[in-house]
Amino acid sequence: MPELPEVETVVRTLEHQIHDCGISDVTVRLDKIIEGDAEEFCRNLTGQHFRRFARRGKYLLFYMDDILLSVHLRMEGKFWLQKPEEEMNRHMHVLFDLDNGMQLRYHDTRRFGRMQILPYDTDLTHFHDLGPEPFDDAFNAAYVHAFRKKKHVPLKTLLLDQHFVAGIGNIYADEILAACRLRPGRSCQRITREDEEHIVSETGRILKAAIAAGGTTIRSYTSSLGITGLFQTECTVHTMKTCQRCGSEIRMKRIGGRSSYYCPHCQK
DNA sequence: ACACTGACCTGCGAGC
């Protein structure tokens, strides 16, 4: 369940670990992970180097010598940097042999993740029709106002809409709404200008704090091989039993098919 | 045109 902060953590960790590493061979063990032809994918990547590391929404972006590799981890995708002789399991679907003797392994129990080769100069502004990055100036109260006025959905659904803003997932959507004291089921038609400003500021504040928390684990990663996020660090409502602010019992309701946690006392 | 639902997948834990 990697959301923006975890993807950012993975990007930074990999940049630290495999910057400028070359790919000597690629093995695809599960074709469906690859968008397009798997053999062509392997051919295109062989001989390329990991030159630059970036993120757009929940997409990992690896700029190679003259192509772009985009990876979406979806729910359970993870990268492992291991020695080729280390034990393999049935969930390791794509293997990148590196010229430093290590192997970068893509692990995904639920097989939802996807990888794609794109032109180096792919326009990221309209990439997968993603909305603005949460830290971009384009994500401001006026933008929230204009977007939400066209929609008739609960606030939770609005925050999860990647066309609205890129990178928020189920956990942070709940946390942002708790910080704004807004119920996830509240219609996005029925909020104030002040609420719009809160949504912008709390989104930025919470995601930045989460990235900073993810950053602390990067250090522990240097001694470990798995690259996963932490992100259950500072939840106030999501999967909690009682509200951290008032002690009320947290309620769970399904909104837009997702479980949504909120405090009935603090959130209106 | 918009909003909603189910499919994609596997592993895990609750309940019988």
Place this chain on the structure above:
DNA sequence: TGCTCGCAGGTCAGTG
């Protein structure tokens, strides 16, 4: 103990 069932959730195709 061993089975079934529901849940976990990001995204998109399909439906109303």
